[in-house]
Amino acid sequence: MIEHSLGEFEELVLLMVAAHHDEAYGVLILENLEEKLGKKINISAIHVALKRMENKGFVKSRFGGITNERGGRRKKFYAITALGKRVLDNQYALRTSIYQQIPKISFS
Amino acid sequence: MKPSPPHRALKFLRWFCREDYIEEIEGDLTEVFEKQYEQSQTKARRKFTWSVIRYFRPEFIKSFKTSSSANSVAMFRHNFLLAFRQFKRYKGTFLINLVGLSSGLACALLIYLWVNDELNVDKFHEKDDRLYQVMQNFDRPNGVVTGDYTPALLAKALLSEIPEVENATLTNTIYQSNWAKGILSNKDNSINTKGILADSDYLNVFSYNLIQGDKDKVLADKNSIVISERLAKKMFNTSENIIGKALDWESEDLKKVFQVSGIFKNTPLNSTVAFDFILNYDILLDNNPESNEWYSDHAYTYLVLREGTDIRQFNDKIARFLSSKHPLRAKCTLFVQQYSKRYLHGKYENGKQVGDRIVYVRLFSIIALFILLIACINFMNLSSAQASRKMKEIGVKKAIGANRKALIIQFLSESILMSILSMMIAVLCVMLLLPQFNVITGKSLHFTLGTGDMLIMLSIVLFTGLVAGSYPAFYLSGFNPTSVLKGKPNSSLREQWVRKGLVIFQFSLSTIFIVCFLVISKQIELTQTKNLGYDQDNIISFQRHGALDVDDFEVFLSEVKNTPGVVSASNMSGNIIKQINLNVGYSWEGSTREDAEITFPSPEVNYAFIETLGIALKEGRSFSPEYSNETSKLVINEVAAKMIGFKDPIGRYVKRGSQEMQIIGVVKNFHYTSFHEIIKPVFFRFDPIGKTVLVKIKAGTERATIEHLKEIYEKFHPKNPFEFTFLDDDYQSLYEAENRVAILSKYFTIIAIIISCLGLFGLAAFTAERRTKEIGIRKILGASVFGIVRILTSDFTKTIVIAIFISLPISYFLAKNWLDNFAYRIDLQWWLFIGTGLMTLLIAWLTVGIQTIKAARINPTECLKDE
Structure with missing residues (x-):
């Protein structure tokens, strides 16, 4: 499943897109991720991830309306696709199943 | 007020970023x-x-490949088609552009051929970059004199003493050229020919390639002669199997039998020296022992320096070389100059390199560039003026999505197409004109469509196309489609000024050309018409040859004098026009030690010399057989009299070395050389053995008299052909360069004016067409034809007047600079400039006038009915 591979950062972005269904766009994702991760991220990293995932068919996008904000530029909103959701679910299931194999020992 | 992000970064982003991403990215950023x-x-x-x-x-980077190849072929065809339609529709403009550009290109091409030929003179030697000629500076009281003649011993001495010298050779100088001028004969043929004397390394230093023989050996001994292929064909009718054959040599100084030791390829046309045979230099040394001394200059010395030699250091090293060899050489400094540079940069004044031929090479290159520019400007002006015709097209194209680059490409391809067409015509013109051009320039240029020429032509075409198309391309493509399609004529003040500026530039150049042409031809005229102080009409001069002794020569001369039709005859040493013998070592009462080092032109002349040339005697007498011991007498010119400073010079004495010489006469000043040089003090000495014979012939009897002279000459000089020149022709040849420049500048001026006028004509026609409605309305309201002509021409008049005012000071400066080359020159008078200005204005009016009168006479109903 090469084409359905998902990098760590991509996964984070995809989760964000899914969380803010149809309302997610570059800056929003950036800010939420920065808040959750507690570190600075460059906007270009978000765009790279989004474009890659769009190419793989995990997300789809649409343009918003024209406003006077952002120098008159339209926002591009992203939504997760069915495939994207499935990949996310698979990833989650995989991790949980492995996680559950961890023996119940104290890791102090 | 919203803060705006850094402008440059944003511009950069917009430039490289993919179109489908840019909005999102820019917005988010x-x-x-x-x-x-x-x-x-x-x-x-x-x-x-x-x-x-x-x-x-x-x-994120967009693909910079604008269109696929299929599309670009289609676009190319489209542009091509549009250009052709444009040409077909506006035939007048097309013709003006074509004629202008092709004549400009033809000029540029001709000049390129000439310049290229000049630059390649003497460059064919294999060791060209290391091949140097030794030059000599003489420190004289009236400045440093530079010469290329050196002692014959120098080459060997430099080779053995200076390690940087890889090889060295010598040849005879022009002053010893009679050693290699004479008659070669075998039993079949006898030919009067000219060669050089050189030492055995000559063919190793210079690349005159041998067809037969070993270049290390052919010049090894004194009995060998190396001949050219051409001479071999003439003497033996073949160039095969003639090594070792004998040739009889007879010149003034030498009779000898030589064996052919080798054959070389004919000296190439781009070689400054041309010769038909080479003899061993030792012949000269044996027969003229003085030439083997350090104090006498009998040779040109050429060196091949080792690779990586620093020329400045080398020059420092050899500077005092000669002065260390002989006390008489104390004031001589040696230096070297690259051999192939001698042709273009050969002139020295006071020890410094000055202009020479390179000046003309630069001058004509600039002229070519300017003529081409004038032609390009026509294209620029006409196509930007006609922008209104193209506005709709541009608007529509832009509206359906043509980007600016596509439009720029369209206009540039139109102009390049134009210049390709013009180049074809120009090539035809050049082929037709080349023989004529060769006559004017005295060259034998060829136009071959080889790769080199093709490349140059291609680059000229591209250059012309790009320059001519640049302004319309960038200007027209910048139109705003909405305003264009709305029908608002986009004729800004700036645009009009650019167009006017270009016309000003054109006409300034044309005016400068006219002034320069007038000044050059006036100066040439001065050299033709000014009283030279002697009479050169109907005088022929020829050389006496062979070993004719003094008594025989006297008989010969008296026979010449008695020939019917001969007015008088005399002879002299040297040549009155090209080369007068120079002497040093004169002293007189009150002269300083330094005066003894001044070189005086001092020709040795026979009786009746002054009378034959018609030089006016101011006081005293000239040399005459009625007096005895004339060899110790002097006739001087006015400048000399003034220099010596005697109040009454007749009868006073001047010393030459230890010999007392009495002044018997003073002649008025006369121009013995070209007007480039001032008249120097001349001392005429008496000696009847001079080799140049001058004969004054009665006007109208030239043909018969020359026939008679030929008979007498051949009687006394069997084998020698009678070769004579007219003195006035010799005089003309002094101004060969100037005459050429005068003729060429005439043609180039005419072409520049024609091209400029064509442009103006096109512009006037266009303006008149644009303003027909205005003219119609004005006429209906009562304007006269004259009034309308005035309105239409006043704009052009202003432009031309500005051009004239800009160009006159520049041309004054240029003309003055050129005239400074002459010691005797015309005065630059104000009317010459005013006249040129008026002439330019008149030409411009005539050009514009035809169009405007036509426009002004239009019937107003004609132009107003269709609205």
């Missing part, structure tokens, strides 16, 4: 920027720029 801006301005800006740079990666 701006949003981030605006949020950060509230905290820190500088940080926000820095962050923005940094982010932009982070986007500069393959995923």
Whole structure:
């Protein structure tokens, strides 16, 4: 499943897109991720991830309306696709199943 | 007021970023920027720029391949078609452009051929970059004199003493050229020919390639002669199997039998020296022992320096070389000059390199460039003026999505197409004109369509096309489609000024050309018409040859004098026009030690010389057989009299070395050389053995008299052909370069004017066409034809007047500069400039006038009915 591979950062972005269904766009994702991760991220990293995932068919996008904000530029909103959701679910299931194999020992 | 992100970074982003991503990315970046801006301005800006740079990666960079190849072929065909339609529709403009550009290109091409030929003279030697000629500076009281003649011993001495010298050779100088001028004969043929004397390394230093023989050996001994292929064909009718054959040599100084030891290829046309045979230099040394001394200059010395030799250091090293060899050489400094540079940069004045031929090479290159520019300007002006015709096309194209680049390409391809067409015509013209051009320039240029020429032509075409198309391309493609399609004529003040500026430039150049041409031809006229102080009409001069002794010569001369039709005859040493013998070592009462080092032109003349040339005697007498011991007498010119400073010079004495010489006469000043030089003090000495015979012939009897002279000459000089020149022709040849420049500048001036006028004509026609409605209305309201002509021409008049005012000071400066080359020159009078100005204006009016009168006479109903 090469084409359905998902990098760590991509996964984070995809989760964000899914969380803010149809309302997610570059800056929003950036800010939420920065808040959750507690570190600075460059906007270009978000765009790279989004474009890659769009190419793989995990997300789809649409343009918003024209406003006077952002120098008159339209926002591009992203939504997760069915495939994207499935990949996310698979990833989650995989991790949980492995996680559950961890023996119940104290890791102090 | 919203803060705006860094302008340059944004521009960069927009330039490289994919179109389908740019909106999102720019928007997001701006949003981030605006949020950060509230905290820190500088940080926000820095962050923005940094982010932009982070986007500069393959995923986000757009593909710069604008269109696929199929599309570009289609676009090419489309542009081609449009250009052709344009040409067909506006035939007048097309013709003006074509004629202008092709004559400009033809000029440029001719000049390129000439310049290229000049630059390649003497460059064919294999060791060209290391081949140097030794030059000599003489420190004289009236300045440093530079000469290329050196002692014959120098070559060997330099080779053995200076390690940087890899090889050295010598040849005879022009002053010893009679050693290699004479008659070669075998049993079949006898030919009067000219060669050089050189030492055995000559063919190793210079690349005159041998067809037969070993270049190390052919000049090894004194009995050998190396002949050219051409001479071999003439003497033996073949160039095969003639090594070792004998040739009889007879010249003034030498009779000898030589064996052919080798054959060389004919000296190439781009070689400054041309010769038909080479003899061993030792012949000269044996027969003229003086030439083997350090104090006498009998040779040109050429060196091949080792690779990597620093010329400045080398010159320092050899500077005192000669002065260390002989006390008489104390004031001589040696230096070297690259051999192939001698042709273009051969002139020295006071020890410094000055102009020479390179000046003309530069001059004509500049002229070519300017003529081409004038032609390009026509194209620029006409196509930008006709912008209104193209506006709709541009508007529609832009509206349906043509980008600016496509339009620029369209206009440039139109202009390049134009210049390709013009180049074809220009090539035809050049082929037709080349023989004529060769006559004027005295060259034998060929126009071959080889790769070299093709490349140059291609680059000229591209250059012309790009320059001519640049302004319309960038100007027209910048139109705003909405305003164009709305029908608002886009004729800004700036645009009109650019057009006027270009016309000003054209006409300034034309005016400068006219002034320069007039000044050159006036100066040439001066050299033709000014009283030279002697009479050169109907005088022929020829050389006496062979070993004719003094008594025989006297008989010969008296026979010449008695020939019917001969007015008088005399002879002299040297040549009155080209080369008068120079002497040093004169002293007189009150002269200083330094005066003894001044070189005086001092020709040795026979009786009746002054009378034959018609030089006016101011006081005293000239040499005459009625007096005895004339060899110790002197006739001087006015300048000399003034220099010596005697109040009454007749009968006083001047010393030459230890010999007392009495002044018997003073002649008025006369111009013995060209007007480039001032008249120097001349001392005429008496000696009847001079080799140049001058014969004054009665006007109208030239043909018969020359026939008679020929008979007498051949009686006394069997084998020698009678070769004579007219003195006035010799005089003309002094101004060969100037005459050529005069003729060429005439043609180039005419072409420049024609091209400029064509442009103006086109512009006037266009303006008149644009303003027909205005003219119609004006006429209906009662304007006269004259009034309308005035309105239409006043604009052009202003432009031309500005051009004239700009160009006159420049041309004054140029003309003055050129005239400074002459010691005797015309005065630059004001009317010459005013006249040229008026002439330019008149030409411009005539050009514009035809169009405007036609426009002004139009019937107003004609032009107003269709609206």
